[in-house]
Amino acid sequence: xxxxxxxxxxxxxxxxxxxxxxxxxxxxxxxxxxxxxxxxxxxxxxxxxxxxxxxxxxxxxxxxxxxxxxxxxxxxxxxxxxxxxxxxxxxxxxxxxxxxxxxxxxxxxxxxxxxxxxxxxxxxxxxxxxxxxxxxxxxxxxxxxxxxxxxxxxxxxxxxxxxxxxxxxxxxxxxxxxxxxxxxxxxxxxxxxxxxxxxxxxxxxxxxxxxxxxxxxxxxxxxxxxxxxxxxxxxxxxxxxxxxxxxxxxxxxxxxxxxxxxxxxxxxxxxxxxxxxxxxxxxxxxxxxxxxxxxxxxxxxxxxxxxxxxxxxxxxxxxxxxxxxxxxxxxxxxxxxxxxxxxxx
Numbered sequence: 001x002x003x004x005x006x007x008x009x010x011x012x013x014x015x016x017x018x019x020x021x022x023x024x025x026x027x028x029x030x031x032x033x034x035x036x037x038x039x040x041x042x043x044x045x046x047x048x049x050x051x052x053x054x055x056x057x058x059x060x061x062x063x064x065x066x067x068x069x070x071x072x073x074x075x076x077x078x079x080x081x082x083x084x085x086x087x088x089x090x091x092x093x094x095x096x097x098x099x100x101x102x103x104x105x106x107x108x109x110x111x112x113x114x115x116x117x118x119x120x121x122x123x124x125x126x127x128x129x130x131x132x133x134x135x136x137x138x139x140x141x142x143x144x145x146x147x148x149x150x151x152x153x154x155x156x157x158x159x160x161x162x163x164x165x166x167x168x169x170x171x172x173x174x175x176x177x178x179x180x181x182x183x184x185x186x187x188x189x190x191x192x193x194x195x196x197x198x199x200x201x202x203x204x205x206x207x208x209x210x211x212x213x214x215x216x217x218x219x220x221x222x223x224x225x226x227x228x229x230x231x232x233x234x235x236x237x238x239x240x241x242x243x244x245x246x247x248x249x250x251x252x253x254x255x256x257x258x259x260x261x262x263x264x265x266x267x268x269x270x271x272x273x274x275x276x277x278x279x280x281x282x283x284x285x286x287x288x289x290x291x292x293x294x295x296x297x298x299x300x301x302x303x304x305x306x307x308x309x310x311x312x313x314x315x316x317x318x319x320x321x322x323x324x325x326x327x328x329x330x331x332x333x334x335x336x337x338x339x340x341x342x343x344x345x
Contacts, residue, residue: 011249014241014245014248015245017237017241018238018241018242018244019264021234021235021237021238022238028227028230028231028234029231031227032046032224032227032228032231038224038227040218040227040228041207041210042207042213042215042218043092044088044089044199044203045203045215046231047088047203048196048198048199048203049200049231049232050231050232050235050236050239051192051193051195051196051199051235051239052192052193052200052232053232053233053235053236054188054189054196054239054240055189055192057236058185058188058189058193061189062189067189068186069189070180070182070186072180072182072190076176077191080169080172080176080191081194081195081198083165083168084169084191084195085198085202086161086162086165087162087169088199089202090158090159090161090165090166092210093158093162093210094162096210097154097155098150098156098158098159099150099151102159104141104142106159106160106162106163108138108142110163110166111134111138111255111256112134112138113164114167114251114252115131115134117168118171118252121171122171122175127298127301129294129297129301129302130295132294133291133292133295133297134252134291134295136288136290137256137288137291137292137295138291139287140284140285140289140290140291141262141288143284143287144262144266144280144281144282144284144287144288167251170254170255171251173246173251174247174251177243177247184240184244184247185243187243188239188243192239204216242254253295253299260289260292262288263285263288266281266285267285
């Protein structure tokens with residue numbers, strides 16, 4: 001009984017750390033990347049900095065004996081890193097080529113895509129109550145965030161690649177942890193250096209294509225440096241907590257509960273940055289939160305009805321969802337507020 005209580009507290013702690021760090025990083029990046037801030041419009045390179053700092057923290061942790069390094073085949077680490085970086089790049093291109101409305105719809109489609117992929121890859125089934133609650137969450141977030149919806153072929157292809165790679169990446173985090181009995185932080189410390197290397201090399205080219213600006217021409221200031229340091233620091237907590245949450249819950253739960261960050265970002269954008277918050281936004285947020293409550297109840301009911309098939313998550317289970325560091329955000333359109341950080345849900 002006491003172990004269950006400790007596990008519940010750990011779950012709440014992991015989720016709270018993810019929400020706080022994710023929302024914090026979005027706010028920091030708003031100041032760093034918006035035209036009213038420091039106009040640092042190099043999202044892919046910034047994500048490379050994030051993973052470089054995360055890799056450094058992992059290296060120090062292993063060197064000091066705080067965490068142990070377990071063997072994971074290099075080809076699996078490289079494959080995972082490629083999928084994860086494809087997710088980041090795909091999301092950036094999707095936002096550039098599509099309207100923000102269609103971009104948000106593609107983000108919402110990740111929940112059903114993850115469900116289908118888990119069914120195909122792991123033969124996982126979901127109860128009717130869970131499926132219904134997912135629909136309620138998708139409708140709620142859609143109502144409060146989706147505005148204009150314009151589609152083009154290139155944008156549609158990029159959105160499809162982004163959704164598939166992000167969904168596969170999130171499922172793979174849990175699979176790798178179970179397959180090699182490796183903790184979230186240990187897995188992150190192995191993948192972060194590879195992701196950082198790819199992003200630091202290719203990121204400036206991607207950013208140039210997206211913004212038409214070279215990072216080498218950016219005039220750095222002390223304020224921008226402080227914002228980058230804050231962003232990178234929060235990224236460490238965000239990455240670790242994301243691995244933790246996916247390992248402890250599931251990729252689907254991470255996506256569903258992850259929309260709580262959408263609600264938080266819209267609310268904070270209204271409180272801190274005078275973003276518009278309409279009746280439609282408020283109604284959508286209420287529906288989304290209701291869907292999350294129903295989802296939590298449905299999952300708990302499913303666990304109690306199937307105690308034998310319930311997999312026990314080890315203490316070391318963890319995982320990550322790419323932070324979406326995309327352009328401007330948190331200004332005129334509340335929807336872009338949400339997409340400053342995921343890759344960010």
